[in-house]
Amino acid sequence: MVAHEPRGIRITAVNAAAGKVGAFVGQALNDARAACPGLRTEDADGEADHAMLLKLANAAMRYTPIVALDGDAGLLLDITGCAHLFGGEESLMKDCQRRLAAIGFSVSLGLAPTPLAARALARFGSGADILEDDALHALDAFPVEALGLDGTRNLLLKRLGLKRIGDLKALPRAALERRFRSKQEAFSVRLVLDRLSGNVAEAIKAIHPPEPYRFALNLAEPLIDHIGVGVALNQLLVSGHHRLERDGLGARAFHLTAFRADGGTSAIHIKLSEPARDVARIARLFAPHLPEIDCGHGVDAFVLAARFVEPVTHMQSSIVSCEDGTHFCDGLAPLIDTLTNRLPAGSVFALGPRHSHVPERAQQRVSSAASVNLAEDWAVWAETQKGVAPRPFRLFERAEPAEVMASVPDGPPVRFVWRRVTHKIIRATGPERIAPEWWRAGSEGIAVRDYYAVENEHGRRFWLYRAGAYDCLEPPRWFVHGVFA
Amino acid sequence: MSVQTHYNWQGSQEAIGLLRARIAKIEGRPAGLSDDGQAKAWTCGLDGLDAALGGGLGLGALHEIAPALPVDLPVASAFALGLLARLKRRGPLFWCMSGMTGTEYGAPYAPGLAMLGIDPARMICVTVRHPKDLSFVLEEAARHSSLAAIIAEGPLPSFTASRRLALLLASSGVPMLFLPDGKALQGSAAATRFRVRPITESETSFDSRSLDPRSLDPHSLDPRSPGPPAFHVTLARNRGGRPGLSFEMVFDHASISFRPPGLAPFSRAQPDSVPNRQFSVESAEQRRAWAS
Numbered sequence: 001m002v003a004h005e006p007r008g009i010r011i012t013a014v015n016a017a018a019g020k021v022g023a024f025v026g027q028a029l030n031d032a033r034a035a036c037p038g039l040r041t042e043d044a045d046g047e048a049d050h051a052m053l054l055k056l057a058n059a060a061m062r063y064t065p066i067v068a069l070d071g072d073a074g075l076l077l078d079i080t081g082c083a084h085l086f087g088g089e090e091s092l093m094k095d096c097q098r099r100l101a102a103i104g105f106s107v108s109l110g111l112a113p114t115p116l117a118a119r120a121l122a123r124f125g126s127g128a129d130i131l132e133d134d135a136l137h138a139l140d141a142f143p144v145e146a147l148g149l150d151g152t153r154n155l156l157l158k159r160l161g162l163k164r165i166g167d168l169k170a171l172p173r174a175a176l177e178r179r180f181r182s183k184q185e186a187f188s189v190r191l192v193l194d195r196l197s198g199n200v201a202e203a204i205k206a207i208h209p210p211e212p213y214r215f216a217l218n219l220a221e222p223l224i225d226h227i228g229v230g231v232a233l234n235q236l237l238v239s240g241h242h243r244l245e246r247d248g249l250g251a252r253a254f255h256l257t258a259f260r261a262d263g264g265t266s267a268i269h270i271k272l273s274e275p276a277r278d279v280a281r282i283a284r285l286f287a288p289h290l291p292e293i294d295c296g297h298g299v300d301a302f303v304l305a306a307r308f309v310e311p312v313t314h315m316q317s318s319i320v321s322c323e324d325g326t327h328f329c330d331g332l333a334p335l336i337d338t339l340t341n342r343l344p345a346g347s348v349f350a351l352g353p354r355h356s357h358v359p360e361r362a363q364q365r366v367s368s369a370a371s372v373n374l375a376e377d378w379a380v381w382a383e384t385q386k387g388v389a390p391r392p393f394r395l396f397e398r399a400e401p402a403e404v405m406a407s408v409p410d411g412p413p414v415r416f417v418w419r420r421v422t423h424k425i426i427r428a429t430g431p432e433r434i435a436p437e438w439w440r441a442g443s444e445g446i447a448v449r450d451y452y453a454v455e456n457e458h459g460r461r462f463w464l465y466r467a468g469a470y471d472c473l474e475p476p477r478w479f480v481h482g483v484f485a
Numbered sequence: 486m487s488v489q490t491h492y493n494w495q496g497s498q499e500a501i502g503l504l505r506a507r508i509a510k511i512e513g514r515p516a517g518l519s520d521d522g523q524a525k526a527w528t529c530g531l532d533g534l535d536a537a538l539g540g541g542l543g544l545g546a547l548h549e550i551a552p553a554l555p556v557d558l559p560v561a562s563a564f565a566l567g568l569l570a571r572l573k574r575r576g577p578l579f580w581c582m583s584g585m586t587g588t589e590y591g592a593p594y595a596p597g598l599a600m601l602g603i604d605p606a607r608m609i610c611v612t613v614r615h616p617k618d619l620s621f622v623l624e625e626a627a628r629h630s631s632l633a634a635i636i637a638e639g640p641l642p643s644f645t646a647s648r649r650l651a652l653l654l655a656s657s658g659v660p661m662l663f664l665p666d667g668k669a670l671q672g673s674a675a676a677t678r679f680r681v682r683p684i685t686e687s688e689t690s691f692d693s694r695s696l697d698p699r700s701l702d703p704h705s706l707d708p709r710s711p712g713p714p715a716f717h718v719t720l721a722r723n724r725g726g727r728p729g730l731s732f733e734m735v736f737d738h739a740s741i742s743f744r745p746p747g748l749a750p751f752s753r754a755q756p757d758s759v760p761n762r763q764f765s766v767e768s769a770e771q772r773r774a775w776a777s
Binding site: 332334335336338339342343344347348349350351353359362363365368374375377378382385388390391392393394395396397426427428429453454455457458459460461482483484485 | 577587590593594595599604605608609610611622628629631632684685712715736
């Protein structure tokens with residue numbers, strides 16, 4: 001792998017064969033070519049490398065919820081409390097090695113009580129080392145580069161004759177600090193030593209924040225069809241239900257991640273209008289999405305995460321199974337959930353009042369999840385509506401322009417053309433004058449509207465308005481705004 | 486050994502009742518529609534139409550309310566809302582609009598709905614883009630017995646789909662009013678089909694609006710103002726009754742009832758009960774119960 005740099009083309013990565021002929025990372029390509037003319041090169045693609053690493057990191061979520069990227073080519077896994085699920089630390093490492101080897105990656109592993117020690121072990125160890133809690137002194141023989149300090153500090157330490165971690169540790173702290181030019185440099189070296197021993201905790205930046213309600217299922221045999229996925233999901237939902245019920249909680253979103261044997265992952269998720277944990281209801285919402293899971297050559301692990309966990313305030317509605325197998329739900333929320341998960345956002349809504357005298361602003365669409373208090377809101381609204389002129393029951397989202405003829409200026413219309421059809425008006429009432437809301441920004445240019453309720457010769461009723469007046473510079477314009485019953 | 490049989494008269498009546506209910510279920514008759522046409526509560530308030538329907542509209546059934554012309558869809562929906570204002574079932578009203586009916590004919594507007602006697606807080610609206618989604622949404626809704634009623638606007642489903650809907654509605658007991666947008670290509674399994682067009686009050690014999698002393702609407706005193714909604718309704722299909730009858734009627738906002746046009750309102754008998762004209766705080770409690 002080569003990259004174009006200001007000082008010529010340099011090697012960024014070598015494989016085993018190239019390493020044998022003496023090529024190394026950081027070497028100029030011309031030097032390497034001189035040593036081995038047959039060297040094959042490819043352009044390095046940092047973005048693709050990073051994407052691949054992220055993919056592997058996602059796949060590593062099967063072992064633990066806390067996975068972090070470590071540099072350009074490393075992953076850091078916090079397997080505290082997870083190893084026993086895979087039969088111990090050793091077999092977890094073997095499993096990891098086997099899986100990565102199967103998809104063509106060579107991997108060097110290290111397991112240690114602190115992140116820094118594990119990093120050092122993986123980079124400079126034999127590739128499958130495990131350090132016990134009391135065996136940190138085994139790292140004393142490692143070179144100081146294993147501490148992950150930057151080049152200048154490594155160089156300084158080497159100049160000081162401190163080539164191994166053990167040498168560094170043996171030195172008294174005060175004596176060590178005096179050797180550095182600045183306090184900052186001394187501090188950074190001291191910090192890595194403390195991190196190595198675990199005296200100072202090192203924060204791990206996980207790619208996904210860990211979820212408290214996460215349920216994993218490892219399968220003995222890979223699954224290749226969606227029927228099996230449904231069964232696995234049900235099993236996870238049951239265990240999730242137990243945990244959530246014990247804590248009196250429900251979740252408003254569920255994510256199901258399937259881990260494929262070939263290292264890929266695919267995920268589906270659903271959302272709910274209220275916190276829930278009911279197995280049948282959630283499974284029903286997942287059902288249409290199950291085919292979206294790519295089973296590939298087989299899925300061998302599932303993780304179900306419950307997000308937006310909240311207390312469940314009321315009893316869940318029961319789902320009654322009828323004799324013919326269809327379900328009838330006595331609550332409305334399951335219906336709303338089914339529809340909102342299937343239809344595009346904003347398709348399901350309830351109508352809420354808004355205190356405005358401008359017709360199109362007098363109602364708002366509210367998500368039906370928030371519709372619990374609507375009845376009171378509308379009752380309050382109804383109190384303010386006494387003596388208001390009739391309103392149409394269907395309102396156009398955008399008032400549609402019409403050409404109107406009135407018998408006298410400022411009089412009611414007698415004829416109008418709308419959508420290329422001429423309507424002869426036989427009855428009309430009005431005008432009802434509605435002024436713009438002057439207290440709102442941007443209302444200066446909006447004309448006063450005069451509304452008329454009209455009926456045409458066929459008995460269809462419309463709500464027309466005239467924007468502007470005849471005595472203004474611009475002639476008034478007419479619009480059809482709604483339809484009456 | 487002899488088997489002694491006790492004939493319990495009351496018990497056998499009950500058994501016969503249960504068997505009748507089972508037969509009705511097998512035949513796919515709407516749950517509210519019993520053999521002798523009893524136990525029907527959903528009336529129009531217009532004696533002739535109610536009699537033609539055999540006492541009223543069936544709950545748990547599919548009713549088609551077809552506009553005579555495509556542009557009459559708002560009129561058909563006004564007729565449907567008038568019927569729903571008279572429905573005594575509690576629970577939310579589910580209004581499903583398909584494709585462009587919302588933009589073409591106007592979206593539901595709560596202040597106007599309230600004036601028709603429908604509590605806007607009960608309304609749950611769904612817009613779907615694809616006809617395939619429409620039948621999915623309607624079938625899901627038809628399963629939920631907590632809904633008071635379903636209004637659907639859009640292309641008519643196929644005969645099979647409408648039959649599925651009718652069966653689901655019959656088991657859940659929810660009525661559905663389907664407003665077809667466009668020509669029907671196939672038959673449907675609807676129990677009734679109304680064909681609705683508007684009429685002007687000049688077609689009616691006598692306009693009594695200005696004589697109505699109970700009217701609170703100041704505009705109703707103006708003889709040139711549009712009157713109450715007036716419909717010409719043809720009963721194009723009527724399962725278990727005579728089809729083909731036509732009726733002219735207006736919807737009276739004050740009493741929430743259909744009445745013949747031109748009849749002086751104060752000479753008309755008041756209906757026994759007026760459904761959901763008032764939005765009470767009690768309905769907020771109900772709302773919470775439905776939401777759960």
